[in-house]
Amino acid sequence: MQPEITKFNDSVYQIDVLMEDKPGRMSCYYIDSSDPILIEVGPSNSFPYLVSALNSLGIENVNRSAITHLHLDHVGGIGHVVEKYKNHFVYIHELGLKHLPNPEKLWNAVAAIYTEDWLTENWGKIKPTPIENIKILNDGFNFDLGNNRKLSSIYSPGHAKHHFSFYDSLSKTIFMGDTLGLIYPHGDFVQPNLPPPDFNRDVLIKTLEDISKLELNYIGIAHFGIHENPYKLIDDAINSIDKWVNFVKDIPELSNQEAAKKLQEWVTQNYKALKIDNQTISNYMQNSNFEMQIWGLRNSSI
Ligand SMILES: [Zn+2]
Numbered sequence: 001m002q003p004e005i006t007k008f009n010d011s012v013y014q015i016d017v018l019m020e021d022k023p024g025r026m027s028c029y030y031i032d033s034s035d036p037i038l039i040e041v042g043p044s045n046s047f048p049y050l051v052s053a054l055n056s057l058g059i060e061n062v063n064r065s066a067i068t069h070l071h072l073d074h075v076g077g078i079g080h081v082v083e084k085y086k087n088h089f090v091y092i093h094e095l096g097l098k099h100l101p102n103p104e105k106l107w108n109a110v111a112a113i114y115t116e117d118w119l120t121e122n123w124g125k126i127k128p129t130p131i132e133n134i135k136i137l138n139d140g141f142n143f144d145l146g147n148n149r150k151l152s153s154i155y156s157p158g159h160a161k162h163h164f165s166f167y168d169s170l171s172k173t174i175f176m177g178d179t180l181g182l183i184y185p186h187g188d189f190v191q192p193n194l195p196p197p198d199f200n201r202d203v204l205i206k207t208l209e210d211i212s213k214l215e216l217n218y219i220g221i222a223h224f225g226i227h228e229n230p231y232k233l234i235d236d237a238i239n240s241i242d243k244w245v246n247f248v249k250d251i252p253e254l255s256n257q258e259a260a261k262k263l264q265e266w267v268t269q270n271y272k273a274l275k276i277d278n279q280t281i282s283n284y285m286q287n288s289n290f291e292m293q294i295w296g297l298r299n300s301s302i
Pocket of ligand 1: 073
């Protein structure tokens with residue numbers, strides 16, 4: 001299987017890194033300029049696909065990457081990236097400084113949810129990143145991409161407290177990682193992504209409202225791809241988050257497992273009522289862990 005690369009305006013490349021050996025699961029981005037940058041690297045198992053995609057674009061070295069947050073589907077492969085590309089620096093929230101050189105704690109936390117076997121097989125073992133290759137991101141940090149182009153970091157908590165979004169001033173694209181939610185082919189609506197331990201409704205809505213004040217042409221998300229109609233999608237995400245919060249608030253008597261089943265049934269019914277085709281609904285269902293959503297929703301300060 002070959003990773004698919006899609007070129008957008010102003011030399012923004014979307015790279016499908018075939019997460020879990022499946023297309024349409026995880027997008028990384030490469031902004032080509034006189035001083036280019038990679039956004040997200042994907043999990044360890046996607047590293048060969050990432051390299052082959054970059055090779056096919058004629059890119060032999062990448063000096064830096066900006067990571068939206070410290071979840072392993074976004075950053076798991078960084079140890080391999082730093083080893084392969086000379087003088088590569090990874091820009092990430094300061095928690096990365098603590099966890100990337102010694103990834104055991106990160107690994108164990110995720111293994112507790114997904115199991116170690118699942119994690120090893122699907123996302124792959126993490127290689128430690130030398131501390132000297134890690135740079136800390138701050139809100140408002142600007143990457144100079146050359147040619148009068150910059151990429152600005154925007155602190156974006158709510159999905160995770162270590163989350164940043166990146167705004168490209170030239171293409172007017174906001175790269176939002178997991179802050180917006182999930183959009184799978186060929187859905188033109190957003191499904192919330194509200195995992196434990198950090199999901200917080202008020203914080204996430206504030207982040208989304210702040211982002212909607214920017215001048216935007218496109219939204220790039222991790223799961224999956226670049227989308228038009230940014231303001232509609234942000235509104236859609238905000239409405240859906242509140243619907244999910246209220247739905248789960250109304251079923252306190254159910255166990256997490258029962259509540260997850262109910263949430264999934266309700267979301268499916270809603271999609272059917274909206275006349276969304278079965279293929280799209282099944283894309284969303286296969287790529288969603290509803291029990292994790294319940295943990296996130298019940299943990300948060302709602
Ligand atoms: Zn993710």
